Structure formats: C-alpha cells, structure tokens
Amino acid sequence: MTVTVKISFDLPAPDTPLYAIRKSLADYTHLPHHAFKLIHAGAIMKDDAAPISAYGLHPNSTIALIGATDPRQPLAPPQSQSERSIIATIETELHAVRTSLLPDLDIFVRDPTNHKEHLRLGELLLQSLLRLDGVTAEPAWEDARQQRKDAVREVQDMLDRLDNAWAARSATVAA
Numbered sequence: 001m002t003v004t005v006k007i008s009f010d011l012p013a014p015d016t017p018l019y020a021i022r023k024s025l026a027d028y029t030h031l032p033h034h035a036f037k038l039i040h041a042g043a044i045m046k047d048d049a050a051p052i053s054a055y056g057l058h059p060n061s062t063i064a065l066i067g068a069t070d071p072r073q074p075l076a077p078p079q080s081q082s083e084r085s086i087i088a089t090i091e092t093e094l095h096a097v098r099t100s101l102l103p104d105l106d107i108f109v110r111d112p113t114n115h116k117e118h119l120r121l122g123e124l125l126l127q128s129l130l131r132l133d134g135v136t137a138e139p140a141w142e143d144a145r146q147q148r149k150d151a152v153r154e155v156q157d158m159l160d161r162l163d164n165a166w167a168a169r170s171a172t173v174a175a
Contacts, residue, residue, distance in 0.1 A: 014053035039064040083141040112165040
C-alpha cells in the first residue's frame, strides 16, 4: 500500500540541499529519511546533495512525499514509538484526509450525482479508517488514545456525510 501525505511548509533558500527538506519531513512524520520518496513535477528527487533550485522548487510548489507501508502492520513497531510519534502519525493521517479528501467531499455533497466519485471517496475514507485502526497506543497514553478516537470519529463523520448525501440523492431520484 502507498500512503501519500500533503504537508505545507516554507521553502528554505534555493541553495539548500534537498537533504535538509528530507530531514525536516522525516522529523515531522517520524519516518526514517530513506522510507519515503519526494516527487516534484512528476520526477523523483533522488539527489539529496543537489540544491532545491535544481529541482525547480519555488514558493507554492507541490512536493509529493510517498512512503510504503504494510497495511497489516502499524506504521512502525509499537515498542519503538513514543506517545508523541503516535500522535504525530494520527495528526499526519488526519491532515492528509482534511487537505486531500474534504474539499472533494464538500463538492460531492453539494452535487451528489457522480457514482464513481461516491465510490472513490468512500474507498479512500475507508482506507484512512484502516490506517488509523492500525495505530497502536499504549493503554497509559491517554492523549494518543483520545487523539486516535477523535480522528476516527472525524473520518467516520466524513464517511457518513458522503453516504447520507448519496442516500438523499437516491431517494430524490426514486421519488
């Protein structure tokens, strides 16, 4: 399974090596720096020593951070994660859903006529719920457990909005 995350941040100076961005993203996501690829304008940014200007990055550029995870396992072994890293994982997942799916969901709810879009959004929201389900928080980590519970509730509410809009549309068409 591939997980795509979208994060907004200010770019450093153009002569900054790509490694500095990779390290910042690794620190933010709590993923090892070698566990993800950075893609800009359809090209994988491989040379960590190259300055970011070599990749044509500028303010408001989009960089895709793509990392591979096994859906049957938590994002990292639970014994090696701290509560803070668990919370960061939950926040990253929720941020990705809010930025990549919520705008499409709002559009769909206003005009729920595209069955393929209904299926696509439903599948992506369910995948997010499965990823959140794979996050394991120790019983003593009350903050992490509450964050996970709140994140699951928020994504489930989005899924309910999607299904309610489709059901209302189906009832209108049938009447």
